[in-house]
Amino acid sequence: MKDAINIYVEQESGERIELEAPLDMNLSVMEVLKANEFPVQAVCGGMAICATCHVEVLESGPLPEMNDDEAYMLETLPHATDSSRLSCQLRVNPELDGLVVRIMPEA
Amino acid sequence: MSKITTDLCIVGAGPVGLFAVFEAGLLKMRCHVVDALPAVGGQLSEIYPKKPIYDIPGFPEVLAGDLIKNLEQQIAPFHPTFTLGERVEDLEKLEDGSFIVRTVDGTEIACKVVVIAGGLGSFEPRKPAIENLEKFEKHGVEYMVRDPEHFRDKRVVLAGGGDSALDWAIYLAGLCKELTLVHRGTTFRGAPESAAKVLSMAEEGQIKLILKSNVSEVHGENELEAVTVMVDNTTPHRIETDYFIPLFGLVPKLGPIENWGLELDKNAIVVDTEAYSTNVPGVYAIGDINTYPGKLKLILCGFHEAALMAQSAYNIVYPDKKFVLKYTTVNGIQELQ
Ligand SMILES: Cc1cc2nc3c(=O)[nH]c(=O)nc-3n(C[C@H](O)[C@H](O)[C@H](O)COP(=O)(O)OP(=O)(O)OC[C@H]3O[C@@H](n4cnc5c(N)ncnc54)[C@H](O)[C@@H]3O)c2cc1C
Ligand code: FES
Numbered sequence: 001m002k003d004a005i006n007i008y009v010e011q012e013s014g015e016r017i018e019l020e021a022p023l024d025m026n027l028s029v030m031e032v033l034k035a036n037e038f039p040v041q042a043v044c045g046g047m048a049i050c051a052t053c054h055v056e057v058l059e060s061g062p063l064p065e066m067n068d069d070e071a072y073m074l075e076t077l078p079h080a081t082d083s084s085r086l087s088c089q090l091r092v093n094p095e096l097d098g099l100v101v102r103i104m105p106e107a
Numbered sequence: 108m109s110k111i112t113t114d115l116c117i118v119g120a121g122p123v124g125l126f127a128v129f130e131a132g133l134l135k136m137r138c139h140v141v142d143a144l145p146a147v148g149g150q151l152s153e154i155y156p157k158k159p160i161y162d163i164p165g166f167p168e169v170l171a172g173d174l175i176k177n178l179e180q181q182i183a184p185f186h187p188t189f190t191l192g193e194r195v196e197d198l199e200k201l202e203d204g205s206f207i208v209r210t211v212d213g214t215e216i217a218c219k220v221v222v223i224a225g226g227l228g229s230f231e232p233r234k235p236a237i238e239n240l241e242k243f244e245k246h247g248v249e250y251m252v253r254d255p256e257h258f259r260d261k262r263v264v265l266a267g268g269g270d271s272a273l274d275w276a277i278y279l280a281g282l283c284k285e286l287t288l289v290h291r292g293t294t295f296r297g298a299p300e301s302a303a304k305v306l307s308m309a310e311e312g313q314i315k316l317i318l319k320s321n322v323s324e325v326h327g328e329n330e331l332e333a334v335t336v337m338v339d340n341t342t343p344h345r346i347e348t349d350y351f352i353p354l355f356g357l358v359p360k361l362g363p364i365e366n367w368g369l370e371l372d373k374n375a376i377v378v379d380t381e382a383y384s385t386n387v388p389g390v391y392a393i394g395d396i397n398t399y400p401g402k403l404k405l406i407l408c409g410f411h412e413a414a415l416m417a418q419s420a421y422n423i424v425y426p427d428k429k430f431v432l433k434y435t436t437v438n439g440i441q442e443l444q
Binding site: 041043044047049050051052071072073075076077078079080 | 227235272358
Protein backbone atom coordinates (compact mmCIF):
# COMPACT_ATOMS: atom_id res chain seq x y z
CA MET A 1 0.00 0.00 0.00
CA LYS A 2 1.14 3.56 -0.71
CA ASP A 3 2.13 5.62 2.30
CA ALA A 4 1.04 8.96 0.87
CA ILE A 5 -1.53 10.35 -1.53
CA ASN A 6 -1.53 13.39 -3.77
CA ILE A 7 -3.76 16.41 -3.33
CA TYR A 8 -3.88 19.34 -5.76
CA VAL A 9 -4.54 22.99 -5.03
CA GLU A 10 -5.86 24.97 -7.99
CA GLN A 11 -4.54 28.53 -8.12
CA GLU A 12 -6.43 31.49 -9.54
CA SER A 13 -4.39 31.12 -12.73
CA GLY A 14 -5.72 27.58 -13.15
CA GLU A 15 -2.34 26.04 -12.30
CA ARG A 16 -2.60 22.99 -10.04
CA ILE A 17 0.01 22.58 -7.32
CA GLU A 18 0.67 18.99 -6.26
CA LEU A 19 1.01 18.22 -2.56
CA GLU A 20 2.00 14.98 -0.93
CA ALA A 21 -0.14 13.99 2.04
CA PRO A 22 1.15 11.19 4.29
CA LEU A 23 -1.42 8.55 5.23
CA ASP A 24 0.02 7.52 8.57
CA MET A 25 -0.25 10.78 10.50
CA ASN A 26 -4.02 11.17 10.77
CA LEU A 27 -3.80 14.66 9.23
CA SER A 28 -6.70 16.69 7.92
CA VAL A 29 -6.54 18.38 4.52
CA MET A 30 -6.41 21.70 6.42
CA GLU A 31 -3.23 20.57 8.20
CA VAL A 32 -1.68 19.50 4.90
CA LEU A 33 -2.50 22.90 3.38
CA LYS A 34 -1.03 24.73 6.37
CA ALA A 35 2.08 22.55 6.39
CA ASN A 36 2.62 23.58 2.77
CA GLU A 37 2.21 27.26 3.72
CA PHE A 38 -1.02 27.93 1.90
CA PRO A 39 -2.91 30.94 3.26
CA VAL A 40 -5.37 29.02 5.40
CA GLN A 41 -5.94 30.66 8.77
CA ALA A 42 -7.73 27.75 10.45
CA VAL A 43 -8.33 29.93 13.47
CA CYS A 44 -10.20 27.31 15.50
CA GLY A 45 -7.62 24.62 14.85
CA GLY A 46 -10.02 22.19 13.21
CA MET A 47 -13.13 22.39 15.37
CA ALA A 48 -15.52 23.38 12.56
CA ILE A 49 -16.38 26.64 14.26
CA CYS A 50 -14.47 29.28 12.31
CA ALA A 51 -14.76 28.36 8.61
CA THR A 52 -11.40 29.93 7.85
CA CYS A 53 -10.34 26.63 6.24
CA HIS A 54 -13.14 26.69 3.66
CA VAL A 55 -12.30 25.02 0.31
CA GLU A 56 -14.23 24.18 -2.82
CA VAL A 57 -13.75 20.63 -4.06
CA LEU A 58 -13.21 20.70 -7.82
CA GLU A 59 -12.49 17.01 -8.42
CA SER A 60 -12.63 13.98 -6.15
CA GLY A 61 -13.69 10.43 -5.67
CA PRO A 62 -16.33 9.69 -3.03
CA LEU A 63 -15.90 12.03 -0.07
CA PRO A 64 -16.79 11.25 3.53
CA GLU A 65 -20.21 12.52 4.59
CA MET A 66 -20.41 15.82 6.37
CA ASN A 67 -21.09 15.80 10.08
CA ASP A 68 -23.73 18.19 11.42
CA ASP A 69 -21.24 20.81 12.57
CA GLU A 70 -19.66 21.06 9.14
CA ALA A 71 -23.00 21.08 7.32
CA TYR A 72 -24.41 23.82 9.52
CA MET A 73 -21.28 25.93 9.23
CA LEU A 74 -21.25 25.69 5.44
CA GLU A 75 -24.92 26.49 5.28
CA THR A 76 -24.32 29.78 7.04
CA LEU A 77 -21.36 30.92 4.92
CA PRO A 78 -22.10 33.56 2.32
CA HIS A 79 -19.66 32.21 -0.29
CA ALA A 80 -20.33 28.49 0.07
CA THR A 81 -21.26 26.48 -3.01
CA ASP A 82 -22.63 22.95 -3.37
CA SER A 83 -19.04 21.68 -3.53
CA SER A 84 -17.81 23.51 -0.45
CA ARG A 85 -16.13 21.66 2.43
CA LEU A 86 -14.27 22.60 5.58
CA SER A 87 -10.80 21.24 4.92
CA CYS A 88 -10.27 20.55 8.62
CA GLN A 89 -13.08 17.99 8.52
CA LEU A 90 -11.57 16.01 5.60
CA ARG A 91 -9.18 13.35 6.95
CA VAL A 92 -6.41 12.24 4.64
CA ASN A 93 -7.22 8.67 3.57
CA PRO A 94 -6.56 6.61 0.40
CA GLU A 95 -9.94 7.57 -1.08
CA LEU A 96 -8.90 11.23 -1.20
CA ASP A 97 -6.06 10.49 -3.66
CA GLY A 98 -6.29 12.96 -6.55
CA LEU A 99 -8.47 15.46 -4.67
CA VAL A 100 -8.44 18.92 -6.29
CA VAL A 101 -9.42 21.89 -4.15
CA ARG A 102 -9.56 25.64 -4.43
CA ILE A 103 -9.00 27.71 -1.30
CA MET A 104 -11.98 30.00 -0.84
CA PRO A 105 -11.42 33.65 -0.10
CA GLU A 106 -13.12 34.49 3.17
CA ALA A 107 -14.89 37.83 3.62
CA MET B 108 -14.16 62.60 17.81
CA SER B 109 -12.77 62.00 21.27
CA LYS B 110 -9.29 62.55 22.66
CA ILE B 111 -7.90 60.43 25.45
CA THR B 112 -4.63 60.70 27.36
CA THR B 113 -3.16 57.71 29.17
CA ASP B 114 0.10 55.95 30.04
CA LEU B 115 -0.37 52.71 28.08
CA CYS B 116 -2.65 52.29 25.08
CA ILE B 117 -3.44 48.59 24.70
CA VAL B 118 -4.62 47.53 21.24
CA GLY B 119 -6.78 44.42 21.69
CA ALA B 120 -9.11 43.45 24.53
CA GLY B 121 -8.46 39.71 24.38
CA PRO B 122 -7.35 37.88 27.56
CA VAL B 123 -3.77 39.08 27.12
CA GLY B 124 -4.69 42.75 26.62
CA LEU B 125 -6.94 42.59 29.68
CA PHE B 126 -4.30 40.98 31.88
CA ALA B 127 -1.79 43.61 30.73
CA VAL B 128 -4.03 46.18 32.45
CA PHE B 129 -3.52 44.28 35.70
CA GLU B 130 0.24 44.05 35.39
CA ALA B 131 0.46 47.72 34.44
CA GLY B 132 -1.93 48.67 37.25
CA LEU B 133 0.28 47.03 39.86
CA LEU B 134 3.02 49.39 38.72
CA LYS B 135 0.67 52.39 38.87
CA MET B 136 0.39 52.86 35.14
CA ARG B 137 -2.96 53.82 33.59
CA CYS B 138 -4.35 51.95 30.60
CA HIS B 139 -6.77 52.63 27.80
CA VAL B 140 -7.87 49.54 25.85
CA VAL B 141 -9.16 49.64 22.26
CA ASP B 142 -10.86 46.80 20.39
CA ALA B 143 -12.55 46.52 17.02
CA LEU B 144 -15.22 44.32 18.58
CA PRO B 145 -18.06 45.80 20.60
CA ALA B 146 -17.25 43.52 23.57
CA VAL B 147 -14.06 42.47 25.37
CA GLY B 148 -12.62 38.95 25.32
CA GLY B 149 -11.05 38.46 21.88
CA GLN B 150 -11.16 34.89 20.60
CA LEU B 151 -12.60 33.61 23.86
CA SER B 152 -15.76 35.71 23.57
CA GLU B 153 -16.00 35.58 19.80
CA ILE B 154 -15.14 31.99 18.92
CA TYR B 155 -15.54 29.77 21.96
CA PRO B 156 -17.30 31.42 24.94
CA LYS B 157 -18.89 28.16 26.10
CA LYS B 158 -15.81 25.94 25.79
CA PRO B 159 -13.96 24.79 28.89
CA ILE B 160 -10.26 25.68 29.19
CA TYR B 161 -8.09 23.37 31.29
CA ASP B 162 -4.65 24.97 31.27
CA ILE B 163 -5.06 28.14 33.32
CA PRO B 164 -3.08 27.78 36.57
CA GLY B 165 -5.38 27.49 39.56
CA PHE B 166 -8.45 26.69 37.48
CA PRO B 167 -8.81 22.96 36.84
CA GLU B 168 -11.58 23.95 34.41
CA VAL B 169 -12.99 27.33 33.42
CA LEU B 170 -15.35 28.38 30.61
CA ALA B 171 -13.76 30.86 28.21
CA GLY B 172 -16.56 33.34 28.87
CA ASP B 173 -16.08 33.04 32.64
CA LEU B 174 -12.32 33.53 32.38
CA ILE B 175 -13.00 36.84 30.62
CA LYS B 176 -15.53 37.87 33.31
CA ASN B 177 -12.94 37.07 35.98
CA LEU B 178 -10.29 39.09 34.18
CA GLU B 179 -12.67 42.05 34.00
CA GLN B 180 -13.22 41.76 37.74
CA GLN B 181 -9.49 41.42 38.39
CA ILE B 182 -8.65 44.63 36.53
CA ALA B 183 -11.60 46.70 37.79
CA PRO B 184 -9.61 48.26 40.71
CA PHE B 185 -7.33 49.90 38.15
CA HIS B 186 -10.23 51.64 36.36
CA PRO B 187 -9.09 51.04 32.80
CA THR B 188 -10.95 52.95 30.11
CA PHE B 189 -12.15 51.40 26.86
CA THR B 190 -12.93 52.29 23.27
CA LEU B 191 -14.86 49.33 21.88
CA GLY B 192 -16.20 48.77 18.37
CA GLU B 193 -13.40 50.82 16.79
CA ARG B 194 -10.42 49.39 14.94
CA VAL B 195 -7.05 51.05 15.47
CA GLU B 196 -5.85 52.30 12.09
CA ASP B 197 -2.63 54.03 12.76
CA LEU B 198 0.18 54.83 15.18
CA GLU B 199 2.13 58.06 15.09
CA LYS B 200 5.34 58.52 17.03
CA LEU B 201 5.89 62.10 18.20
CA GLU B 202 9.23 63.81 18.61
CA ASP B 203 9.23 63.44 22.39
CA GLY B 204 8.95 59.65 21.96
CA SER B 205 5.25 59.45 22.91
CA PHE B 206 2.50 58.24 20.57
CA ILE B 207 -0.87 59.11 19.11
CA VAL B 208 -3.00 56.05 18.39
CA ARG B 209 -5.91 56.66 15.97
CA THR B 210 -9.02 54.59 15.33
CA VAL B 211 -11.21 54.33 12.20
CA ASP B 212 -13.78 56.57 13.83
CA GLY B 213 -11.24 59.28 14.60
CA THR B 214 -10.72 58.62 18.33
CA GLU B 215 -7.21 59.72 19.32
CA ILE B 216 -5.31 58.28 22.24
CA ALA B 217 -2.17 60.07 23.39
CA CYS B 218 0.08 57.67 25.30
CA LYS B 219 3.63 57.01 26.36
CA VAL B 220 3.63 53.31 25.49
CA VAL B 221 1.73 51.25 22.90
CA VAL B 222 1.03 47.60 23.69
CA ILE B 223 -0.23 45.57 20.75
CA ALA B 224 -2.24 42.60 22.01
CA GLY B 225 -4.00 42.13 18.70
CA GLY B 226 -4.16 38.32 18.63
CA LEU B 227 -5.02 37.11 15.16
CA GLY B 228 -5.83 40.62 14.05
CA SER B 229 -9.06 42.54 14.27
CA PHE B 230 -12.26 40.62 13.80
CA GLU B 231 -14.05 41.92 10.71
CA PRO B 232 -17.48 40.96 9.41
CA ARG B 233 -17.54 38.29 6.73
CA LYS B 234 -19.07 40.10 3.78
CA PRO B 235 -21.14 38.41 1.08
CA ALA B 236 -19.93 38.90 -2.51
CA ILE B 237 -22.53 41.40 -3.71
CA GLU B 238 -21.65 44.06 -6.25
CA ASN B 239 -21.79 47.61 -4.87
CA LEU B 240 -22.38 46.42 -1.31
CA GLU B 241 -19.63 48.71 0.00
CA LYS B 242 -21.22 51.75 -1.61
CA PHE B 243 -24.17 51.39 0.78
CA GLU B 244 -22.16 50.78 3.96
CA LYS B 245 -23.47 53.24 6.56
CA HIS B 246 -26.23 54.11 4.04
CA GLY B 247 -28.47 51.16 4.77
CA VAL B 248 -25.97 48.29 4.91
CA GLU B 249 -24.75 47.40 8.43
CA TYR B 250 -22.76 44.39 9.59
CA MET B 251 -23.51 44.63 13.31
CA VAL B 252 -26.49 45.70 15.33
CA ARG B 253 -24.98 48.20 17.74
CA ASP B 254 -28.17 49.95 18.83
CA PRO B 255 -31.44 48.13 18.05
CA GLU B 256 -33.41 51.37 18.53
CA HIS B 257 -31.86 52.58 15.31
CA PHE B 258 -34.11 50.13 13.46
CA ARG B 259 -37.40 50.98 15.19
CA ASP B 260 -40.30 51.20 12.71
CA LYS B 261 -37.97 50.53 9.78
CA ARG B 262 -37.95 47.74 7.21
CA VAL B 263 -35.01 45.40 7.74
CA VAL B 264 -33.64 42.46 5.75
CA LEU B 265 -31.30 40.20 7.75
CA ALA B 266 -29.19 37.49 6.11
CA GLY B 267 -27.54 34.52 7.80
CA GLY B 268 -28.38 31.37 9.69
CA GLY B 269 -26.15 31.45 12.76
CA ASP B 270 -26.85 32.48 16.33
CA SER B 271 -26.61 36.21 15.83
CA ALA B 272 -28.93 36.16 12.79
CA LEU B 273 -31.51 34.17 14.77
CA ASP B 274 -31.21 36.26 17.94
CA TRP B 275 -31.46 39.57 16.13
CA ALA B 276 -34.36 38.36 13.97
CA ILE B 277 -36.32 37.56 17.13
CA TYR B 278 -35.39 40.82 18.84
CA LEU B 279 -35.81 43.17 15.90
CA ALA B 280 -39.10 41.63 14.73
CA GLY B 281 -40.76 43.26 17.74
CA LEU B 282 -39.25 46.63 16.91
CA CYS B 283 -39.21 46.92 13.13
CA LYS B 284 -42.03 47.70 10.76
CA GLU B 285 -41.10 44.65 8.72
CA LEU B 286 -38.41 42.01 9.25
CA THR B 287 -37.25 39.55 6.61
CA LEU B 288 -34.72 36.81 7.34
CA VAL B 289 -32.94 35.34 4.31
CA HIS B 290 -31.01 32.12 4.83
CA ARG B 291 -29.19 30.05 2.23
CA GLY B 292 -29.87 26.76 3.98
CA THR B 293 -32.92 24.88 5.12
CA THR B 294 -31.90 24.23 8.71
CA PHE B 295 -30.47 26.51 11.38
CA ARG B 296 -27.21 26.27 13.24
CA GLY B 297 -27.37 27.82 16.64
CA ALA B 298 -29.47 27.33 19.72
CA PRO B 299 -32.44 25.05 18.95
CA GLU B 300 -34.76 27.27 21.05
CA SER B 301 -33.92 30.29 18.89
CA ALA B 302 -34.46 28.32 15.68
CA ALA B 303 -37.83 27.06 16.94
CA LYS B 304 -38.83 30.58 17.96
CA VAL B 305 -37.95 32.02 14.54
CA LEU B 306 -39.99 29.30 12.81
CA SER B 307 -43.01 29.93 15.02
CA MET B 308 -42.74 33.72 14.56
CA ALA B 309 -42.59 33.12 10.80
CA GLU B 310 -45.77 31.03 10.98
CA GLU B 311 -47.50 33.81 12.89
CA GLY B 312 -46.41 36.33 10.28
CA GLN B 313 -44.10 38.33 12.58
CA ILE B 314 -41.02 37.41 10.54
CA LYS B 315 -40.85 36.88 6.78
CA LEU B 316 -38.60 33.86 6.39
CA ILE B 317 -37.03 33.10 3.00
CA LEU B 318 -35.04 29.83 3.03
CA LYS B 319 -32.72 28.35 0.39
CA SER B 320 -32.04 31.88 -0.83
CA ASN B 321 -29.35 34.54 -1.06
CA VAL B 322 -29.39 38.29 -1.30
CA SER B 323 -27.79 38.83 -4.71
CA GLU B 324 -28.14 42.56 -5.41
CA VAL B 325 -28.54 45.86 -3.58
CA HIS B 326 -30.33 48.84 -5.11
CA GLY B 327 -30.67 52.56 -4.44
CA GLU B 328 -29.39 56.01 -5.34
CA ASN B 329 -27.41 57.18 -2.32
CA GLU B 330 -29.33 55.32 0.35
CA LEU B 331 -30.31 51.66 0.17
CA GLU B 332 -33.82 51.25 -1.24
CA ALA B 333 -34.23 47.55 -2.04
CA VAL B 334 -32.47 44.19 -2.29
CA THR B 335 -32.92 41.33 -4.72
CA VAL B 336 -33.21 37.89 -3.17
CA MET B 337 -32.42 34.95 -5.42
CA VAL B 338 -34.92 32.35 -4.29
CA ASP B 339 -33.83 28.73 -4.81
CA ASN B 340 -30.87 30.16 -6.74
CA THR B 341 -33.18 30.78 -9.69
CA THR B 342 -36.01 33.23 -9.09
CA PRO B 343 -35.19 36.87 -8.34
CA HIS B 344 -37.49 38.57 -5.86
CA ARG B 345 -37.22 42.28 -5.05
CA ILE B 346 -37.79 43.50 -1.50
CA GLU B 347 -38.09 47.20 -0.70
CA THR B 348 -36.16 47.86 2.51
CA ASP B 349 -34.43 50.52 4.61
CA TYR B 350 -31.69 48.26 5.95
CA PHE B 351 -29.80 45.17 4.88
CA ILE B 352 -27.81 43.47 7.65
CA PRO B 353 -25.70 40.46 6.56
CA LEU B 354 -24.69 38.48 9.68
CA PHE B 355 -22.22 35.82 8.59
CA GLY B 356 -19.84 35.88 11.52
CA LEU B 357 -16.42 37.44 11.80
CA VAL B 358 -13.03 36.65 10.32
CA PRO B 359 -9.78 37.90 11.85
CA LYS B 360 -7.66 40.13 9.62
CA LEU B 361 -4.22 41.44 10.45
CA GLY B 362 -5.34 44.58 8.63
CA PRO B 363 -3.75 47.88 9.62
CA ILE B 364 -1.13 46.29 11.93
CA GLU B 365 0.80 45.50 8.74
CA ASN B 366 1.40 49.19 8.09
CA TRP B 367 2.81 50.32 11.41
CA GLY B 368 6.48 49.96 10.49
CA LEU B 369 6.97 46.92 12.72
CA GLU B 370 9.16 44.00 11.79
CA LEU B 371 6.89 41.12 10.81
CA ASP B 372 7.41 37.45 10.17
CA LYS B 373 4.48 35.53 8.64
CA ASN B 374 1.83 37.95 9.90
CA ALA B 375 3.24 38.09 13.43
CA ILE B 376 5.27 40.87 15.07
CA VAL B 377 8.88 39.99 15.82
CA VAL B 378 9.79 40.74 19.46
CA ASP B 379 12.77 40.60 21.78
CA THR B 380 11.91 38.17 24.59
CA GLU B 381 13.55 40.26 27.27
CA ALA B 382 10.52 42.55 27.40
CA TYR B 383 8.44 41.66 24.33
CA SER B 384 9.49 44.95 22.76
CA THR B 385 9.34 45.47 18.99
CA ASN B 386 11.77 47.18 16.63
CA VAL B 387 10.05 50.52 17.46
CA PRO B 388 11.08 51.73 20.96
CA GLY B 389 8.00 52.17 23.14
CA VAL B 390 5.89 49.67 21.18
CA TYR B 391 5.42 46.20 22.68
CA ALA B 392 3.62 43.16 21.24
CA ILE B 393 2.22 40.43 23.50
CA GLY B 394 0.00 37.35 23.06
CA ASP B 395 -0.88 35.60 19.80
CA ILE B 396 0.23 38.55 17.65
CA ASN B 397 3.95 38.18 18.38
CA THR B 398 6.58 35.69 17.32
CA TYR B 399 9.97 34.58 18.69
CA PRO B 400 11.86 31.30 18.77
CA GLY B 401 9.77 28.81 20.72
CA LYS B 402 6.56 30.89 20.70
CA LEU B 403 3.47 29.06 21.96
CA LYS B 404 0.07 30.58 21.25
CA LEU B 405 -1.41 30.02 24.70
CA ILE B 406 -3.21 32.36 27.08
CA LEU B 407 -0.73 31.45 29.82
CA CYS B 408 2.22 32.51 27.68
CA GLY B 409 0.52 35.81 26.83
CA PHE B 410 0.05 36.49 30.56
CA HIS B 411 3.75 35.96 31.20
CA GLU B 412 4.61 38.28 28.31
CA ALA B 413 2.30 40.96 29.77
CA ALA B 414 4.19 40.85 33.08
CA LEU B 415 7.59 41.33 31.46
CA MET B 416 6.26 44.05 29.17
CA ALA B 417 4.95 46.02 32.15
CA GLN B 418 8.32 46.03 33.96
CA SER B 419 9.99 47.46 30.88
CA ALA B 420 7.20 49.96 30.11
CA TYR B 421 7.58 51.30 33.66
CA ASN B 422 10.97 52.74 32.72
CA ILE B 423 9.36 54.69 29.89
CA VAL B 424 6.38 55.95 31.89
CA TYR B 425 8.48 56.81 34.98
CA PRO B 426 11.97 57.47 33.60
CA ASP B 427 13.21 58.95 36.87
CA LYS B 428 12.00 56.31 39.31
CA LYS B 429 13.86 53.17 40.02
CA PHE B 430 11.62 50.14 39.81
CA VAL B 431 11.67 47.79 42.81
CA LEU B 432 9.88 44.49 42.37
CA LYS B 433 7.32 43.83 45.09
CA TYR B 434 4.90 40.97 45.26
CA THR B 435 1.19 41.80 45.40
CA THR B 436 1.20 40.20 48.85
CA VAL B 437 3.45 42.99 50.15
CA ASN B 438 1.25 45.92 49.20
CA GLY B 439 -2.04 44.31 48.24
CA ILE B 440 -3.75 45.72 45.21
CA GLN B 441 -3.73 49.48 45.43
CA GLU B 442 -6.32 51.09 43.26
CA LEU B 443 -5.39 53.79 40.79
CA GLN B 444 -7.53 56.82 41.56
C1 LIG C 1 -11.15 27.08 19.62
C2 LIG C 1 -9.96 27.57 20.38
C3 LIG C 1 -9.62 26.99 21.60
C4 LIG C 1 -8.53 27.44 22.32
N1 LIG C 1 -8.25 26.86 23.54
C5 LIG C 1 -7.23 27.35 24.28
C6 LIG C 1 -6.93 26.79 25.57
O1 LIG C 1 -7.60 25.84 26.01
N2 LIG C 1 -5.89 27.31 26.28
C7 LIG C 1 -5.14 28.34 25.81
O2 LIG C 1 -4.23 28.79 26.50
N3 LIG C 1 -5.37 28.87 24.58
C8 LIG C 1 -6.40 28.41 23.82
N4 LIG C 1 -6.64 28.95 22.59
C9 LIG C 1 -5.75 30.05 22.12
C10 LIG C 1 -6.16 31.36 22.79
O3 LIG C 1 -7.52 31.63 22.47
C11 LIG C 1 -5.27 32.50 22.32
O4 LIG C 1 -3.94 32.20 22.64
C12 LIG C 1 -5.68 33.82 23.01
O5 LIG C 1 -6.99 34.20 22.64
C13 LIG C 1 -4.71 34.93 22.64
O6 LIG C 1 -5.14 36.07 23.29
P1 LIG C 1 -4.80 37.52 22.75
O7 LIG C 1 -5.34 38.45 23.79
O8 LIG C 1 -3.37 37.57 22.37
O9 LIG C 1 -5.59 37.67 21.37
P2 LIG C 1 -7.12 37.56 20.94
O10 LIG C 1 -7.91 36.74 21.87
O11 LIG C 1 -7.09 37.16 19.50
O12 LIG C 1 -7.63 39.06 21.05
C14 LIG C 1 -7.12 40.05 20.20
C15 LIG C 1 -8.09 41.21 20.12
O13 LIG C 1 -7.45 42.29 19.44
C16 LIG C 1 -8.36 42.95 18.64
N5 LIG C 1 -7.64 43.68 17.58
C17 LIG C 1 -6.71 43.19 16.72
N6 LIG C 1 -6.27 44.15 15.90
C18 LIG C 1 -6.92 45.29 16.25
C19 LIG C 1 -6.92 46.62 15.76
N7 LIG C 1 -6.14 47.01 14.75
N8 LIG C 1 -7.76 47.51 16.34
C20 LIG C 1 -8.57 47.13 17.38
N9 LIG C 1 -8.62 45.88 17.87
C21 LIG C 1 -7.80 44.98 17.32
C22 LIG C 1 -9.24 41.83 18.10
O14 LIG C 1 -10.52 42.32 17.67
C23 LIG C 1 -9.33 40.88 19.30
O15 LIG C 1 -10.48 41.11 20.08
C24 LIG C 1 -7.73 28.50 21.84
C25 LIG C 1 -8.06 29.10 20.62
C26 LIG C 1 -9.18 28.65 19.88
C27 LIG C 1 -9.51 29.32 18.59
S1 FES D 1 -10.16 25.23 11.06
FE1 FES D 1 -11.87 26.25 11.86
S2 FES D 1 -13.47 25.39 10.73
FE2 FES D 1 -11.78 24.38 9.97
